[in-house]
Amino acid sequence: MNRRETLKSLLLAPMATGVIASSATSKINAAQARTWRALPKDYSYGRTEIEKESDAELFAEDYFREHELLTIAVLCDIILPSDHPNGGALDAGLPDFVEFMAKDRERYQLPLRGGIAWLDSYSLERFSANFINISEPERLMICDSIAYVDNQEAELQPGISFFSLMRNLTMTGYYTTELGFKDLGYVGNTPNVWDGVPENVLTKHGKSYEDEWLAKCVDQSKRDITAQWDDDMNLIS
Amino acid sequence: MAEQEYDVIVVGSGAGGGMATYQLANAGLKVALIEAGDYYDPAADEQRTQLRNPWESPRRGASTRRRPFGDYNSCIGGWDIDGEPYTNKGETDFRWWRGRMLGGRTNHWGRISLRFGPLDFKRHDSDGLGDNWPIGYEDVKPYYDKVDKMIGVFGSNEGLPNDPDGFFLPAPKPRLHELYFIDGAKKSNVPVYPSRLSILTKRINDERGVCFYCRQCSRACSIHADFSAGTVLVMPALKGGRVDLYTNSMVREVTTNSEGVATGVSYIDKETGQETTMKGRTIVLAASACSSARILLNSKSAQHENGLGNNSDHVGRYLHDSTGASRAAFIPELMDREIYNEDGVGGMHVYTPWWLENEKLDFTRGYHLEIGGGMTMPSYGFGFAANQYNEYIGERVGGYGNQLRDDIKKFYGSRLSIACRGESVPQFSNRCEIDPTVVDEWGIPVLRFDYQWSEHEINQAKHMQDTMEEILENAGGTLLGSKPGSDRQYGLAKPGEIIHEVGTTRMGNNPATSVTNQFGQLHDAKNVFVADAGTFVSQADKNPTWTIMALAWRQADYIVDQFKQQNL
16 A cells, blocks of 8 residues: 555544554555656657756655654645545546655745644644644644635635645546546646537537638638638638 | 767757757768657557546646646646756746657647738738748748658648648547537637648558547557557657667757867766767757757857857847737536536637737737636546635535535536737847856856847737636636736746747848857757757747747758758
């Protein structure tokens, strides 16, 4: 079981408050986090040698402590839970992605580390334990107070900033995976022949193509016929 | 190899160098093409980024220092390259982009392919600023025509006075957000036309494919259905057998003899660090406006004390980039869209050329509008501020849980953006020069930039902001962000950020105020030519690539003729 799966099983298993942390530590140690260190097997998307080397260095590095990773995982799971037909954040490879981005973009490191520390401090003050060690209803109470940007309470602002960053990374991390594509219904990134907005969509939006404009557009039935022009710059093929 | 004397040494494999190489080699000359970066072919699977899914990148396509336009962008290079610094003088904040690969910056550009119009060659006549070109539209038109037919550009003939017609391929139909733009512009009395991009919407020859509408020209096309100099010019030229390509080779200087005539170049093999000389009867510099200026300034000799071609002290001067500003809006009518594949071509399907030529304004020279939006492929950054538009429909911004999925779908493809690209006024004082104290990793003195926008560009940016705001609102949009004011120069991009630098080796009839003649030939050394945008006297509000290629072709004809007459 790799570290991602370990985290997921921990998070999905019904557990009593306080069990998560100690159990997580031992399981993560046992897994040795191998999959987080090695380059993915399908790692070939047009990289130069220098890029491959520098990414390999990033993969080999660890930035977060286990407690931090676990906290990130708990938050990702709250932001996009797995109880959905298209899966959730943990199914989509969060928090690996959050850790990679923190290594790739140093400017994320301090806000994430400091944000987790703020969250624990706030949680300790309110519920006498770190965020991951309080009950789920207690965690959600905290999230409710830091998840909305219109909350003006001064004391909560660092938490609100941190939660926004976590939400951004979780959402982008999820929607840039196959699960996210499916959830969105994205159908592009494939060879096709564009021939305008579908008629029913035009109607729905009250738009139409003017004939004069269409006359300038490609006749897709002739796209494969080699272009020829007359001397007056008119396309004649 | 180095002992061989080439008829022509071409430095740089982008638009200018690619065209020079193609034409000169096809005319029978023996050509050495020197490129500072590596070989690149987007058809090679190990180099392909086209049609990759975001999850293949561990950073999901986020930008890196090496690929500032994203992990899948084909162009290797950027504003900040390892071992290749540049400096800024005083308050200047010039950003210098360089491509380091076969095809140079044509791997990066937006394929916007606009001819300069008759007025663009004679701007001094309109506003008394800067200088006229020594040539006019009629001199370049035959070459624009040939470039259109050879390379391919879609667009439409509109009979506009300063945006000439061409031999166009048919345009793709507008996307939905572009129809919103058209309606918004119409309300503002701003015209809109099919855009003009060098993407093959129709077959042009048997070697290149026809666009399959993935919207990824920025990733370079594996079937060569868009233009980049590597795939469309250099690769075909290499097949003829008269071109030797030297990659990873950084030119230090042009070498000259005791008469001050160029004898070749010296360059560094980046893999070994070894410096080598190469002999050539004629040198064509096409390293990009600032790089070519740098090579000339670093080519000092007893005969050329200020650097080659610089008796006039004009090398590096009149550097100017396009102006740029942008704005975006949320279009409530585009909420909850039906999802279909609307990738289209790799860029806008519609655009607005400058439409206020004869209006009295508080700035001179115009700008055009570029349109963005649509249901684009999720990549790094997608989902950030997932439901920020809730603010505009009376709902709360933020939250967590499965409701965020609904928000994502609700707002997907509901953004419309405009980017303005305008003409700046060339200034003698805006320049690049050699920094006397800093060298790059090969010990070559680097460039130092000294550049300030004038009131014309700042006032133009203000006008851009007003225009964008009006059109976006007329399109039914709710403006995003705040309108930049005078404290931010109205959102005017930093010089260099638009990556259209021109003017550093400008052409002219007077050797005292120009670096080259009308063919890009140095006044001070007849066997040295410049084939990049350095020769531009003024830049128009048009993206420079099409003009670079037309002029490079014209220059190549001249060089061939000079060879025949034994003048070279």
